[in-house]
Amino acid sequence: MTDPLPWPAPHRSSPFVGEALVPGSKSLTNRVLILAALGDGPSTITRPLSSRDTELMAAALTALGATIDRDGTTWTVSPIGSAGSGAATVDCGLAGTVMRFVPLLAALGDAPVTFDGDEHARVRPMASTIATLRSLGVEVDDDDRGSLPFTVRPTGHVRGGPVSIDASSSSQFVSAPLLVGARLADGLDLRHTGATLPSMPHIEMTVAELRRRRVRIDTPETARWVVHPGPIGALDIEIEPDLSNAGVFIAGALVTGGSVRIRSWPHRTDQAGDAWRTIVPAFGGTVERDGDDLVFSAGSTLDGVELDLHDVGELTPVVAAMAALAGGPSRLAGVAHLRGHETDRLAALVAEINRLGGDAEETDDGLLVRPRPLHGGTFRTYADHRMAHAAVVLGLRVPDLLVEDVATTAKTYPDFAPAWERLMTSD
Secondary structure (H helix, E strand, O other): OOOOOOEEOOOOOOOOEEEEOOOEOHHHHHHHHHHHHOOOOOEEEEOOOOOHHHHHHHHHHHHOOOEEEEEOOEEEEEOOOOOOOOOEEEEOOOOHHHHHHHHHHHOOOOOOEEEEOOOHHHHOOOHHHHHHHHHOOOEEEOOOOOOOOEEEEOOOOOOOEEEEEOOOOOOHHHHHHHHHHHHOOOOEEEEEOOOOOOOHHHHHHHHHHHHHOOOOEEOOOOOEEEEOOOOOOOOOEEOOEOHHHHHHHHHHHHHOOOEEEEOOOOOOOOOHHHHHHHHHHHOOOEEEEEOOEEEEEOOOOOOOOEEEOHHHHHHHHHHHHHHHOOOOOEEEEOOHHHHHOOOOHHHHHHHHHHHOOOEEEEOOOOEEEEOOOOOOEEEOOOOOHHHHHHHHHHHOOOOOEEEOOHHHHHHOOOOHHHHHHHHHOOO
């Protein structure tokens, strides 16, 4: 099978002015699916994201014994029964939430479960997940690799109690045990012992969703969470739009000197993408609420920025693309952990921006981006949906830019390419 031809990114010579309603949040959908599979009764999820990552999660939970009935944009999840489903194999694809959340869920069963994924998934950091499982008394066969593939061999009973982990490479290593903590016999007393935690909004989302389901969680000190044992309540929920995915449309408006209305922006949310409300003014733009929507508009110039993106690292590729088109240099800090994401995003961004004639370099914890005139060429995506988003933003201002494997955006945004083309080629 040959690789698809590179996709010509739409180019605009006029400001983009429009609106977008993005699909549901991947981060929220996959957390809600996990909690529904562990709940004390059926849960209904309205408007969940249906993308590669969430379909992989749904398939994983089904393999472990949950039932998911679909009726249009409504999914009803019946939790995993006490009998489970026997030995299983889980395809993680390239989904961090599947490869890091589901093994802890598998530990609650009584049959072996094997985890594997895409080629790129085998180099993603997994040692903390494996160490957490072993500290809970669960056997893991990984041939001492600390990565996929591996097999979880549960005993049918996990006591829980004190667990110390180093989650400095991903907040998912904290969220994973928190999601199952209430189902452990002694609950969970979880401590993070490494460097500063990245992506705290994702941990806050996990804690908030647990509390909505009547799980008691105490936070007696920084980087410590105490989850009390007990049931996880069933809950019917509507999924918010994915605000991180909204960023590509926001960036499209700013780099072309236009404006975009993002529909149904939550008034309060734990999503990392809510940071666009502060990132846009840093670039010289404006943000206004109009009812349930937010309107993002470009300023008279696209300014260079100095931003600490530690808590919202997933936004970095699109922010870096904007920085490459700005009127002055930018420094993006706090994102060393991106070297362990779907790809090494820092190295990938430097390589691809510079391939187009730009001037970007890595720092210890981020990027320096100095604007230069850019030229067309092929922008490689490294099977990373956020890299594809960065590419299409650059394409609006750089003629003849081709995007390798734009279909990788299906990880969190099905049919992104036709939606982007339709919006960006309209008057």
